Amino acid sequence: MKFQEELKDSIRKALPDLDVVLGWCGSFDPLHATPHFIRREEDIDKLEISPLSVHNLATYLPGLRGKKVGIVVKGCDSRSVVELLQENLINREDITIFGFPCTGVVDQAKIKKALGHAGNVRTCDISDSAIVIQTEDKAHSLTLTQMLADKCRTCRYPDAIISDYFVGDKIGEPAPLETDYAALEAFESLSVPERFGYWLKELDRCIRCYACRSACPLCVCRDHCAAESRDPHWLSQENNVRDKVMFQVIHAYHMAGRCTECGECQRACPVDIPVLMLKQKMNREIRDIFQYEAGVDPEATPPLLSFNMEEENITEKEW
Amino acid sequence: MKIGVFVCHCGSNIEATVDTAAVAAASREFPDVVFATDTMYTCSEPGQDEIVAAIKEHNLGGVVVASCTPRMHEQTFRRTVERAGLNRYLFEMANIREHVSWIGKDRESNTNKSVDLVRMATEKLMRNRPLYSKKFDINKRVLVIGGGVAGIQAALDCADGGLEVVMVEKAPTIGGKMAKLDKTFPTVDCSSCILGPRMVDVAQHPNITLYAYSEIEEINGYVGNFEIKVKKKATYVDWDSCTGCGICMEKCPSKKATDTFNEGIGKTTAINIPFPQAIPKKAKIDPDFCTKIQKGKCGVCAKLCPSGCINYEMQDEFVTEKVGAIVTATGFDLFDWSIYGEYGAGRYPDVITSLQYERMLSASGPTGGHIKRPSDGKEPKNVVFIQCVGSRDKSVGRPYCSGFCCMYTAKQAILTKDHLPDSQSYVFYMDIRAIGKLYDEFTRRAMEEYDTKYIRGRVSMIYPQGDRLLVRGADTLMGAQVEVDADLVVLAVGAEAAAGAGELAEKLRISYDSYGFYMEGHPKLKPVETNTAGVYLAGACQGPKDIPSSVGQGSAAAAKVLGLFSKDQLESDPQVSVVDIKRCIGCGKCIQTCPFGAIKEMEFRGMAKADVIETICQGCGICTSTCPQGAVQLQHFTDNQILSEVNALCRF
Numbered sequence: 001m002k003f004q005e006e007l008k009d010s011i012r013k014a015l016p017d018l019d020v021v022l023g024w025c026g027s028f029d030p031l032h033a034t035p036h037f038i039r040r041e042e043d044i045d046k047l048e049i050s051p052l053s054v055h056n057l058a059t060y061l062p063g064l065r066g067k068k069v070g071i072v073v074k075g076c077d078s079r080s081v082v083e084l085l086q087e088n089l090i091n092r093e094d095i096t097i098f099g100f101p102c103t104g105v106v107d108q109a110k111i112k113k114a115l116g117h118a119g120n121v122r123t124c125d126i127s128d129s130a131i132v133i134q135t136e137d138k139a140h141s142l143t144l145t146q147m148l149a150d151k152c153r154t155c156r157y158p159d160a161i162i163s164d165y166f167v168g169d170k171i172g173e174p175a176p177l178e179t180d181y182a183a184l185e186a187f188e189s190l191s192v193p194e195r196f197g198y199w200l201k202e203l204d205r206c207i208r209c210y211a212c213r214s215a216c217p218l219c220v221c222r223d224h225c226a227a228e229s230r231d232p233h234w235l236s237q238e239n240n241v242r243d244k245v246m247f248q249v250i251h252a253y254h255m256a257g258r259c260t261e262c263g264e265c266q267r268a269c270p271v272d273i274p275v276l277m278l279k280q281k282m283n284r285e286i287r288d289i290f291q292y293e294a295g296v297d298p299e300a301t302p303p304l305l306s307f308n309m310e311e312e313n314i315t316e317k318e319w
Numbered sequence: 320m321k322i323g324v325f326v327c328h329c330g331s332n333i334e335a336t337v338d339t340a341a342v343a344a345a346s347r348e349f350p351d352v353v354f355a356t357d358t359m360y361t362c363s364e365p366g367q368d369e370i371v372a373a374i375k376e377h378n379l380g381g382v383v384v385a386s387c388t389p390r391m392h393e394q395t396f397r398r399t400v401e402r403a404g405l406n407r408y409l410f411e412m413a414n415i416r417e418h419v420s421w422i423g424k425d426r427e428s429n430t431n432k433s434v435d436l437v438r439m440a441t442e443k444l445m446r447n448r449p450l451y452s453k454k455f456d457i458n459k460r461v462l463v464i465g466g467g468v469a470g471i472q473a474a475l476d477c478a479d480g481g482l483e484v485v486m487v488e489k490a491p492t493i494g495g496k497m498a499k500l501d502k503t504f505p506t507v508d509c510s511s512c513i514l515g516p517r518m519v520d521v522a523q524h525p526n527i528t529l530y531a532y533s534e535i536e537e538i539n540g541y542v543g544n545f546e547i548k549v550k551k552k553a554t555y556v557d558w559d560s561c562t563g564c565g566i567c568m569e570k571c572p573s574k575k576a577t578d579t580f581n582e583g584i585g586k587t588t589a590i591n592i593p594f595p596q597a598i599p600k601k602a603k604i605d606p607d608f609c610t611k612i613q614k615g616k617c618g619v620c621a622k623l624c625p626s627g628c629i630n631y632e633m634q635d636e637f638v639t640e641k642v643g644a645i646v647t648a649t650g651f652d653l654f655d656w657s658i659y660g661e662y663g664a665g666r667y668p669d670v671i672t673s674l675q676y677e678r679m680l681s682a683s684g685p686t687g688g689h690i691k692r693p694s695d696g697k698e699p700k701n702v703v704f705i706q707c708v709g710s711r712d713k714s715v716g717r718p719y720c721s722g723f724c725c726m727y728t729a730k731q732a733i734l735t736k737d738h739l740p741d742s743q744s745y746v747f748y749m750d751i752r753a754i755g756k757l758y759d760e761f762t763r764r765a766m767e768e769y770d771t772k773y774i775r776g777r778v779s780m781i782y783p784q785g786d787r788l789l790v791r792g793a794d795t796l797m798g799a800q801v802e803v804d805a806d807l808v809v810l811a812v813g814a815e816a817a818a819g820a821g822e823l824a825e826k827l828r829i830s831y832d833s834y835g836f837y838m839e840g841h842p843k844l845k846p847v848e849t850n851t852a853g854v855y856l857a858g859a860c861q862g863p864k865d866i867p868s869s870v871g872q873g874s875a876a877a878a879k880v881l882g883l884f885s886k887d888q889l890e891s892d893p894q895v896s897v898v899d900i901k902r903c904i905g906c907g908k909c910i911q912t913c914p915f916g917a918i919k920e921m922e923f924r925g926m927a928k929a930d931v932i933e934t935i936c937q938g939c940g941i942c943t944s945t946c947p948q949g950a951v952q953l954q955h956f957t958d959n960q961i962l963s964e965v966n967a968l969c970r971f
Contacts, residue, residue, distance in 0.1 A: 088907050221948035224902040232949040232958030254947040307914045307941060309825055 467495020
């Protein structure tokens with residue numbers, strides 16, 4: 001990436017005052033990146049920004065509260081940072097934010113599907129329009145836009161909303177490839193038994209690893225999650241789909257009006273359950289009732305985290 | 320826990336559509352239930368004794384009563400189990416009357432539903448824990464909102480009982496609607512002669528602090544410890560030095576100000592004292608009509624005032640008062656009758672309201688007690704009274720009876736004859752409702768001794784004919800149409816909730832009905848209490864009332880306050896939220912959502928944690944639904960207790 005060196009210079013400048021800077025670097029094969037914790041000057045060179053920088057590093061921030069932390073953010077990641085600030089879960093003065101113009105990240109599930117069982121990846125070259133992947137037996141050329149994560153196809157915030165250092169030229173307001181919630185609306189046109197049947201089928205393969213929760217930047221209860229708590233005892237340990245559905249419903253409710261739709265829950269799912277749709281559903285309701293979007297204004301109070309005697313768009317007296 | 324279940328017949332209320340014996344038999348199969356029976360009246364003395372005996376005999380650890388709503392008898396049964404030595408919270412109630420027998424007729428379904436409700440109650444009871452109240456000090460001062468006759472009575476009774484009273488009145492003088500009346504039914508004694516001394520008592524009582532021309536801005540706190548922010552509206556006159564001499568009023572050149580006290584009959588000066596017996600007798604400026612305030616010129620009153628108390632720059636002032644109880648006596652307002660096109664919708668000057676007529680009859684009113692037509696000042700000959708204007712009329716959203724109009728119309732008809740012996744009064748009525756001591760005799764007198772013509776029927780139209788008004792209506796007893804040439808038409812306008820009643824209710828956290836009248840705690844057994852502890856009702860704010868009833872309620876509310884303050888400490892309700900600090904991550908979401916400001920942040924071993932102030936918490940549970948990890952739990956309604964009820968119901 002053209003601004004990568006500029007970014008490294010910024011980090012170099014800020015690092016002496018920071019305990020750690022969160023970024024991405026290469027991983028076990030050329031097709032994957034991994035979160036990178038920069039603590040020393042020499043760690044900076046390993047930093048790599050590319051469409052493989054999928055992880056939302058804001059997930060680490062609440063756990064690092066109290067430390068001076070730098071964080072490299074995509075536009076969507078910055079919304080998580082804003083939401084954490086809104087909820088008083090991190091301190092603004094402890095965080096140094098490095099932003100860059102993001103042109104989208106890949107969806108590894110889509111690549112895996114396109115490649116099939118291809119074995120080890122030898123090289124991976126990403127240009128503006130294509131990804132060329134050399135596996136052991138042949139070269140695969142994939143169109144980049146088709147491999148982009150769904151959230152990138154509807155992205156409205158490619159530049160970090162909040163930053164202390166911004167490298168590269170801002171993209172501004174992009175034209176999204178798809179409209180918001182189109183997939184959700186298509187799903188909603190199904191009948192109730194069809195939709196319930198869909199979720200029973202999808203969630204039946206859940207292995208209750210709770211990776212969705214662990215990857216979520218706004219799941220901040222950590223050791224006190226309702227999933228494992230015995231007092232209050234929300235979920236049993238029984239192996240049934242009911243408790244799996246129950247957990248996802250709890251998660252969606254806890255995210256209502258807070259979720260920035262970064263998609264980490266769905267990306268982290270090892271069995272590819274489309275759990276993001278549940279949160280999108282809640283978010284669309286919140287948008288329609290409160291005209292509110294999570295994580296875009298550090299000063300705003302999320303609608304479900306305040307109390308009003310009368311809500312403008314909820315007329316209880318007419319119920 | 321050994322559980323006993325008591326299924327009540329409630330006479331035939333429940334037993335008629337629920338097989339209570341079968342419910343008891345099914346309950347015996349539930350886990351932990353060691354005893355179950357059905358009883359005729361569980362709330363009666365033998366019924367309660369049966370519970371006490373069963374607790375002792377079977378060594379019960381908790382009791383479920385399946386009967387009526389907890390609002391009816393939860394307190395009764397809590398005391399019963401306490402009498403047998405159990406903690407009062409080791410009791411659950413299953414509502415199989417309001418929720419079952421009264422709403423369904425199918426005996427089998429009702430029985431099954433009752434079994435389900437009892438199962439839920441036993442499952443919750445197993446997870447109940449003993450809870451204990453804490454004691455807290457109370458502030459033995461009382462706030463009375465509204466200085467009408469009900470408020471005055473409540474204030475005087477409280478003050479005579481030794482309490483410090485703060486009275487807040489919206490208008491510049493106390494007295495309310497009664498002060499505007501000429502005479503009162505059924506004795507026809509002078510209203511200001513009987514109310515006046517009471518008003519003076521309020522002003523002179525050492526225990527009463529009066530804030531006239533003031534409003535309630537904010538109410539915080541809870542029973543025993545309310546904090547009230549009072550807005551003293553700007554009067555532009557320093558009331559500490561104003562002697563009420565009235566010189567300013569005589570000389571004020573702006574004489575077109577709205578005369579609210581006289582219901583708009585005539586005009587008054589921009590600086591004015593509402594009426595000679597006003598309490599406090601202090602002048603105030605109506606800024607909309609004051610030439611000095613509007614245009615910067617004039618200043619006559621400031622020049623002439625012997626005490627130098629005029630201040631054109633005065634601003635609203637706020638004072639804070641701490642009290643332990645509140646009596647709400649905000650009264651009523653008149654229905655806006657201009658919605659009625661058939662009565663001219665306000666176009667004809669000689670169609671007036673009953674309260675305007677009252678001011679006309681009063682010797683201290685704008686006409687000096689002479690009945691004059693507003694249009695030409697002539698004495699009327701035929702006076703037509705129309706009853707139920709904005710009462711008992713579904714078409715204008717006022718289906719209720721205002722209660723006192725029948726009586727004051729009879730009184731006004733009598734007074735009309737007294738003032739103008741040559742006059743003839745007609746009353747168009749729907750029914751005569753004269754239920755009170757000497758009331759029916761009074762209306763009879765109006766008809767028989769004062770020759771008032773009562774016509775049973777509604778008026779369909781009023782229209783001008785020459786300088787008179789033609790009133791056309793039906794006489795339903797004769798089955799004929801009638802027309803009366805009227806010189807003056809008086810509308811018996813109904814009562815509606817006082818303006819701003821809704822906003823005040825929200826500040827007080829009390830509920831009101833769909834017409835804006837405040838809801839009493841129980842329509843029969845708690846007529847002056849509200850569902851908010853420490854807030855009481857007096858007078859017409861709870862529903863239209865005549866003077867004797869309002870005074871009665873004022874005294875009743877005072878008795879409740881004195882009873883409340885007979886103890887030095889109150890017990891707090893232990894059904895409040897409690898924070899499990901092990902689980903709390905200190906995010907403060909509960910602090911943001913608490914409607915009562917009952918949660919604050921505290922520090923525990925260097926970490927931020929939420930902390931509930933028990934006396935402020937009202938147990939609404941918003942914090943518990945806000946906290947994602949369930950660190951805040953509402954006692955007696957914990958997540959586990961609610962989940963166990965859900966699981967008891969959704970077993971398949």
